[in-house]
Amino acid sequence: MRRESHMQKAGKRLMGMCVAAALAAAVPLQAQALEDRVERLERRLESSTLINMANDLERLKQENRELRGQVEELSREVRQLRERQQDHYLDLDERLQELARGAPAPAPPADTAIPVPDLDPAHDDDPDTAAVPVPDIEDETPTTPADTDARSEADRYQAAFQLITEGRFRRAGQAFEALLDDHPDGEFSANARYWLAETWYAEREFDRAGEEFERLLADHPDSNKAADAKLKLGFVRFEQERYDEARELLQATRNEHRGTTAASLAEQRLELMRERGL
Numbered sequence: 029m030r031r032e033s034h035m036q037k038a039g040k041r042l043m044g045m046c047v048a049a050a051l052a053a054a055v056p057l058q059a060q061a062l063e064d065r066v067e068r069l070e071r072r073l074e075s076s077t078l079i080n081m082a083n084d085l086e087r088l089k090q091e092n093r094e095l096r097g098q099v100e101e102l103s104r105e106v107r108q109l110r111e112r113q114q115d116h117y118l119d120l121d122e123r124l125q126e127l128a129r130g131a132p133a134p135a136p137p138a139d140t141a142i143p144v145p146d147l148d149p150a151h152d153d154d155p156d157t158a159a160v161p162v163p164d165i166e167d168e169t170p171t172t173p174a175d176t177d178a179r180s181e182a183d184r185y186q187a188a189f190q191l192i193t194e195g196r197f198r199r200a201g202q203a204f205e206a207l208l209d210d211h212p213d214g215e216f217s218a219n220a221r222y223w224l225a226e227t228w229y230a231e232r233e234f235d236r237a238g239e240e241f242e243r244l245l246a247d248h249p250d251s252n253k254a255a256d257a258k259l260k261l262g263f264v265r266f267e268q269e270r271y272d273e274a275r276e277l278l279q280a281t282r283n284e285h286r287g288t289t290a291a292s293l294a295e296q297r298l299e300l301m302r303e304r305g306l
Contacts, residue, residue, distance in 0.1 A: 181210075181214050181216055185216040185219070187203060188204045188207060188220070188223070192223060192226070192227065197226075197227040200223070201224055204223055204224035208220050208221060218251035218252075218253055221244040221248070222244055222253040222256060225260065229264065232267075238265070241258075241260055245261070255281060255285040256290050258285075259278070259281045259290040259293055262275075262278040262294065262297065265277060266297065275301060278294040278298050278301075279294070282294040
């Protein structure tokens with residue numbers, strides 16, 4: 029009995045040691061399994077984070093491309109606006125220089141002539157100058173009311189035109205409008221209408237400018253300003269982005285008035301439209 033008891037105790041101790049050994053061996057395995065799970069979770073988390081970061085980066089790149097495109101578009105529009113503005117002022121400056129070269133010396137004596145733009149329809153380029161006799165103040169020769177009216181119209185036209193040469197377009201336009209109100213069928217009505225339209229064009233009031241150029245062409249189709257009016261109406265339609273109408277007017281100016289300054293300027297603008305694909 030004692031021997032069996034001793035053997036049972038030894039067996040129990042041996043079993044306990046086996047269980048302890050098994051448990052001791054299982055702990056590292058469980059720890060390793062837990063560590064593996066944590067590592068897998070970390071990899072998943074890192075992968076998800078990287079994907080999100082990659083998506084965010086791609087989205088930022090797309091937004092940057094869109095912003096760059098908008099900047100390029102705005103730059104193009106600004107460049108075109110500057111080119112249009114430069115074309116306008118170069119054209120106006122060229123016309124004023126031609127007028128200055130063709131005009132006689134200012135401030136003539138009282139018994140000489142006051143220079144005014146020529147209205148002879150034979151001159152189909154920019155207006156030259158002609159002489160309107162002005163009698164001396166002390167001249168005892170009586171004048172008729174018609175002479176007084178003509179002299180008043182000429183003086184007012186010259187004063188309004190002087191405002192244009194000084195760059196005072198708003199004042200010049202008001203002066204030409206008043207002149208046309210008082211002398212709608214006067215000797216200077218065609219040229220006054222043209223320069224009234226030019227003042228609106230200089231102020232970039234293209235709708236008003238177009239109306240005046242159209243009225244000039246309708247009321248004075250044979251005027252020496254018809255070619256210039258058709259040209260500038262084409263410029264107006266260009267500024268209004270009515271390119272088909274602009275092209276038609278510019279081609280008509282070039283074809284119907286060959287050899288004139290207006291025809292040359294029309295061809296230059298047509299070339300610009302071709303370069304821009306308009």
